[in-house]
Amino acid sequence: MQYIFCIMEYLYYICLMENLKLKIARVENSLSQQELADLVGATRQTIGLIEKGKYNPSLNLCINIAKALNKTLNDLFWDETNMK
């Protein structure tokens, strides 16, 4: 039973690491990763890695993504879970 809790906790942290806000905003705008990448001048892989939380984009790229999705930086990249 303890192992199951551990696995669930691990999966929860993986979900937290992922940038789900970006993914949701992209889907809301009916854009594929490739289309968003073309809009912001990046590659599809980069967008995918940002969504997975495995790449920290530069501020310029963050701004371009936010503009392309009609969102603010806070909407997409601010992590409220770690705020006290």
Added chain:
Amino acid sequence: MDERNKLIAYKVISIMYFLTIFAIQGVVIYRQFALGQELSDFEDIAIIMTINSLFLISALLYFGAIPIRKLKVKSILLIYVVFVILGSLFTYAKYNIFRSPGLSFEQLFDKLIIIFTILGLMMGFWILLSILGKRRLDKELE
């Protein structure tokens, strides 16, 4: 090519650059100490290595990769002394440990003067570039 690709490319290029430099340095040491070759046998490699190291540190200082808040005479002297000690030890090992008969005290002293002079010039060049780099950055910030 986006920023991530560039970042990866820069990282790979940096690692490969340092591996190449270390490999060439290894070759120079092997030739000098294991094969006992004269400097004239690998002078070209030695010159390239020296210029490369000199300009690498110079570029790092000029473009602000090495953070220097303030140039302190004490720190400069300390670095200079460390370089002189390392240079002297290397020269002593080269002539009096790996070769026999070794150099006399007078000959070693002559070598030491050369080390003092070259390292002094190098340090002067680096200080100049640090100042120029800092000025360039201050100008950009104005």
